């Protein structure tokens with residue numbers, strides 16, 4: 001049986017989503033016969049603006065996502081930081097470039113899940129993913145939430161934690177200095193594994 005491909009397509013300005021994406025790939029790769037492939041979507045902001053936002057250079061070892069060829073994937077995990085409680089414009093621009101697939105229905109029936117990052121608690125962990133479900137719905141894709149399957153850290157109240165049943169998440173902190181915690185990375189790994197398992201069943 002040919003290896004199934006899960007495209008992990010993300011945007012990350014300060015690296016939090018990029019770190020979570022690597023954990024998602026670890027989870028996808030843990031499922032036999034499924035491989036996670038990382039892609040980053042194109043930047044839409046001018047260099048001058050990025051400079052004022054103190055955004056570091058993007059990693060050069062992660063290829064650019066090509067909206068025209070994403071139908072080659074068997075399933076998807078999309079990762080994006082919140083902007084005022086919704087997906088960032090860079091990811092939306094990527095989805096806006098998938099109209100050809102919408103016309104042909106070439107993404108319909110494919111499984112997809114999503115993860116996010118916010119600066120603080122209660123500021124978009126759930127709404128960012130919930131409002132992004134529209135993108136999947138219009139393509140006829142199958143949204144796969146993570147639920148509570150990642151275990152104990154979903155219920156812990158002793159430490160601040162991103163993520164929700166809608167998908168994994170991290171809290172970057174108001175100045176972006178906080179890095180994804182072990183519990184957040186654990187949910188990201190679970191998300192990759194969960195999605196890969198669903199893809200394997202759907203494409204069997």
Ligand SMILES: Cc1cc2nc3c(=O)[nH]c(=O)nc-3n(C[C@H](O)[C@H](O)[C@H](O)COP(=O)(O)O)c2cc1C
Nearest residue numbers: 012013014015016017081084085117118119120123
């Ligand atoms: C224009 C803008 C809007 C933002 N809106 C929110 C918000 O609504 N809630 C929040 O917690 N963080 C907000 N943030 C913070 C980002 O979500 C945070 O920088 C991001 O999650 C870090 O992820 P990254 O390192 O992958 O870029 C905003 C940042 C910018 C630049």
